[in-house]
Amino acid sequence: MEKVLVILLIYFAPAVFGSAESCAPGKSCVSYDLCNEGLLVDGHFYSDRSRTMQDEQHCHYMEKCCSVNETLAVGNGFNYSDALSALPQCGGRLDLWLHLRPMGYKKQESKFGEFPWLVAIYGADGYLCSGALITPLAVLTAAHCVHAQMARDLRLVAGEWDAAVELEPLAHQERNVSELLIHPNYTQSPAAHNLALLLLHSQAAFELAPHVQMICLPPMQLIYNYSQCYVAGWRHSELSANESLPRRWPLYILPRDQCGSKLRLAILGRRIALNETLLCTGGDKDPIVCGDMGAVPLMCPLPGSDDRYVLAGLLARAARCDGPQLLSIYSNVKYYRRWIDQKLRERDLDIRHYMV
Ligand SMILES: *[C@@H]1O[C@H](CO)[C@@H](O)[C@H](O)[C@H]1NC(C)=O
Ligand SMILES: *[C@@H]1O[C@H](CO)[C@@H](O)[C@H](O)[C@H]1NC(C)=O
Ligand SMILES: *[C@@H]1O[C@H](CO)[C@@H](O)[C@H](O)[C@H]1NC(C)=O
Ligand SMILES: *[C@@H]1O[C@H](CO)[C@@H](O)[C@H](O)[C@H]1NC(C)=O
Ligand SMILES: *[C@@H]1O[C@H](CO)[C@@H](O)[C@H](O)[C@H]1NC(C)=O
Ligand SMILES: *[C@@H]1O[C@H](CO)[C@@H](O)[C@H](O)[C@H]1NC(C)=O
Ligand SMILES: *[C@@H]1O[C@H](CO)[C@@H](O)[C@H](O)[C@H]1NC(C)=O
Helix, strand or coil: CHHHHHHHHHHCHHHHHCCCCEEECCEEEEEHHHECCEEEECCEEEECCCCCHHHHHHCCCCEEEEEHHHECCCCCCCCCHHHHHCCCCCCCCCCCCCCCCCCCCCCCECCCCCCCCEEEEEECCEEEEEEEEEECCEEEECHHHHCCCCHHHCEEEECCCCCCCCCCCCCCEEEECCEEEECCCCECCCCECCCEEEECCCCCCCCCECCECCCECCCCCCCCCCCCEEEEECCHHHCCCCCCCCEEEEEEECCHHHHHHHHHHHCCCCCCCCCCCEEEEEECCCCCCCCCCCCCEEEEECCCCCCCEEEEEEEEEEEECCCCCEEEEEEEHHHHHHHHHHHHHHCCCCCHHHCC
């Protein structure tokens, strides 16, 4: 299945949006950074990201129809090292001016680098779910996503955006998993302790970059800003499409008392013990996020700081849309801090990366 997909990507995609294809006389489709048409401001080159008719008709949305004599051999990309060093150690992100958007962008797709801690998790048979990078050597996800897998079959991809192509301005990073740790008390039904840690080989850490960053873990006593959280991740059904972007959806965390009654309305017949190990969210209904999201991170703003995020939860139960609103249940990450810290410390891994 996966092989077929890979072959399609390699042999089919370039034939459609081939970098060498001529899009107009004397022009060809190249990545934006390889096209020397743009603006030089304060020594930084900003490629021209407006889209012409030629771009739309002949080039992939990550490419530009560029004069051959303006095409560069080496990317003219932005040097991010100063901006990167100004980022907090976790939960921060750059406002990537190059924020790429697909054609027909409807704000349901993440922009390039919008959630730089988002990791795509693949098993032997292809895409499984999404997780979150918490240290350069550790990814957190839901147990139900990986519990049937062998560590050696798992692959982690950070810095990924459009999973259907490899045309992003910064390349994704792929790593193997050295150890898979499922929470010892995990049960699928009832959904309890649905949490897993994926550890990398110590000599193969992810390299931090504008599109590869860590998210903070909430301290146990943290009170969230409940109002402006997001879930984001790829969808199974879209992974074989010509365009496969992570979806994003705004959600709010519901107070426990409201959550219990609303959930009973929406998920009839299911008894879910709602204690502090679970979070429940509400949001506007949308077919995009109902079902089919696998495990995805729930990210909330860090109170009192500007544009910094903590990993509040991991989707424990598929979102249901048969009630009056979108309701979903998450493992409450802050409740599991002790387990996560302990597992990393036992392996001499630095937990300061995700500390607020
Ligand atoms: C490239 O070609 C275009 C016309 O095709 C011309 O206007 C432009 O000056 C050329 N640029 C260089 C660097 O020669
Ligand atoms: C980026 O800028 C930093 C200093 O601001 C410099 O040390 C580094 O060499 C530059 N990197 C590239 C690839 O130009
Ligand atoms: C991952 O493991 C496979 C063997 O299972 C190996 O071929 C591959 O090179 C490894 N990849 C990385 C990035 O270490
Ligand atoms: C798992 O459950 C047992 C029994 O309730 C408890 O003693 C233990 O602390 C739990 N393990 C973790 C890691 O929470
Ligand atoms: C929570 O986030 C909303 C929207 O960003 C903001 O208006 C509000 O002031 C925040 N509340 C707290 C307590 O930080
Ligand atoms: C992918 O295919 C759909 C129809 O099959 C098309 O509308 C869309 O433009 C294609 N995407 C890209 C990036 O070309
Ligand atoms: C919360 O409920 C789960 C079952 O849904 C149970 O396993 C767990 O022990 C409960 N935790 C506490 C602290 O009551």
